[in-house]
Amino acid sequence: MLQDGLIMYEDSFEKINLILDELMKNSKSECVFLVDKSGQLITMRGNMEQFDSTAFASLSAGNFAATSELAKLIGETEFSVLFHEGVKDSIHISIVAGSIIMVVVFRVVKTSLGLVRLEVKKSVEHLAHVLKEMVERSKRDGQIKKLDESFTQAIENEIDSLFKD
Amino acid sequence: MSLINYASREINCKIVYYGPGLGGKTTNIKYVYKQIDPSARGKLVSLATEADRTLFFDFLPLDLGQVQGFKTRFHLYTVPGQVHYDASRRLILKGADGVVFVADAQRERLEQNIESLENLRVNLISQNLDPETIPFVMQYNKMDLANVMSSEELEQQLNPKGYLSFEAIAVEGIGVFDTLKAISKLVLKAISEGR
Numbered sequence: 458m459l460q461d462g463l464i465m466y467e468d469s470f471e472k473i474n475l476i477l478d479e480l481m482k483n484s485k486s487e488c489v490f491l492v493d494k495s496g497q498l499i500t501m502r503g504n505m506e507q508f509d510s511t512a513f514a515s516l517s518a519g520n521f522a523a524t525s526e527l528a529k530l531i532g533e534t535e536f537s538v539l540f541h542e543g544v545k546d547s548i549h550i551s552i553v554a555g556s557i558i559m560v561v562v563f564r565v566v567k568t569s570l571g572l573v574r575l576e577v578k579k580s581v582e583h584l585a586h587v588l589k590e591m592v593e594r595s596k597r598d599g600q601i602k603k604l605d606e607s608f609t610q611a612i613e614n615e616i617d618s619l620f621k622d
Numbered sequence: 623m624s625l626i627n628y629a630s631r632e633i634n635c636k637i638v639y640y641g642p643g644l645g646g647k648t649t650n651i652k653y654v655y656k657q658i659d660p661s662a663r664g665k666l667v668s669l670a671t672e673a674d675r676t677l678f679f680d681f682l683p684l685d686l687g688q689v690q691g692f693k694t695r696f697h698l699y700t701v702p703g704q705v706h707y708d709a710s711r712r713l714i715l716k717g718a719d720g721v722v723f724v725a726d727a728q729r730e731r732l733e734q735n736i737e738s739l740e741n742l743r744v745n746l747i748s749q750n751l752d753p754e755t756i757p758f759v760m761q762y763n764k765m766d767l768a769n770v771m772s773s774e775e776l777e778q779q780l781n782p783k784g785y786l787s788f789e790a791i792a793v794e795g796i797g798v799f800d801t802l803k804a805i806s807k808l809v810l811k812a813i814s815e816g817r
């Protein structure tokens with residue numbers, strides 16, 4: 458629902474993408490994603506052609522949520538970082554601004570976990586700042602910003618024409 | 623949690639299919655996947671046990687295409703209905719914009735339906751979602767079977783508040799799209815009203 462819904466504006470989007478591009482370059486990674494806790498992809502940067510980004514986002518959020526529950530069971534509040542090691546590619550998952558999941562995919566031969574971790578740490582601070590701004594602005598605008606009627610009508614027509622046997 | 627992205631011009635919403643084990647949640651989603659225009663759907667992700675019961679969730683993204691320059695996406699999830707997967711069910715509800723309750727209309731499943739509805743209420747609250755206002759649609763599934771309750775009885779027992787409800791035979795696809803259409807429109811309405 459919109460009171461907790463997120464609204465992303467062009468300027469914050471650009472700022473976020475710049476930070477992610479920088480992170481990718483400095484950590485020599487393949488791609489970076491931001492996903493909200495409900496599993497929706499906020500943005501992604503880098504070369505994603507080889508996999509399905511929507512499924513990836515949903516599974517990352519599920520993975521993070523499940524692991525956080527594991528953490529709670531042993532008395533931790535949340536594992537702040539997850540790392541999945543592959544033969545060719547590895548995945549580093551962390552949380553930004555308390556509520557956004559950041560996933561970095563990197564190639565084992567091109568870079569190292571240490572470097573990725575270091576660069577992630579650096580960019581998390583910048584990102585947290587932009588995201589906080591965005592969340593606050595979303596909250597303010599959530600009350601006023603409505604989709605207009607002709608738009609809602611057009612989507613309903615689309616629903617009718619698409620969601621059928 | 624709906625996401626409106628003015629930069630990439632996208633609106634994303636999350637719809638969760640809830641209900642007792644074996645009620646037909648996964649069957650609903652699989653039917654949508656099979657029938658809908660392939661260009662409108664993404665990959666169907668099913669995290670299931672070897673016996674084909676949902677273990678964590680099913681996930682299907684649907685894409686409405688461009689409407690006035692905006693792309694609208696519905697992300698459909700099913701929860702695992704088996705009682706002992708409650709922790710997972712809670713996680714799937716995170717940020718839900720709407721809920722479809724798939725009830726098993728067979729008389730002997732009445733108690734499981736009621737329990738699952740109560741469990742939904744508790745879990746919505748635990749995710750800071752308001753059970754009274756979240757867009758909600760009821761589906762009475764398996765109406766092809768001999769031992770089902772009558773529609774009046776079902777309404778009385780499971781839907782005293784009179785939410786929109788549909789009878790369904792999900793294995794044959796009957797009622798599946800009616801249900802999906804109804805919840806999508808309710809979710810959209812809620813978003814447009816800033817709820």
Ligand SMILES: Nc1nc2c(ncn2[C@@H]2O[C@H](COP(=O)(O)OP(=O)(O)OP(=O)(O)O)[C@@H](O)[C@H]2O)c(=O)[nH]1
Pocket residue numbers: 641642643644645646647648649650674675676677700701702703704763764765766767790791792793794
């Ligand atoms: N007769 C009949 N069987 C159905 C119908 N819909 C689903 N089923 C069957 O019921 C069984 C369970 O269906 P699922 O869709 O896997 O149920 P679920 O709600 O996802 O179950 P969990 O994943 O355990 O929560 C399957 O064997 C389906 O074929 C229906 O309308 N009529």
Ligand SMILES: [Mg+2]
Pocket residue numbers: 647648649675676700701702703
């Ligand atoms: Mg299932």
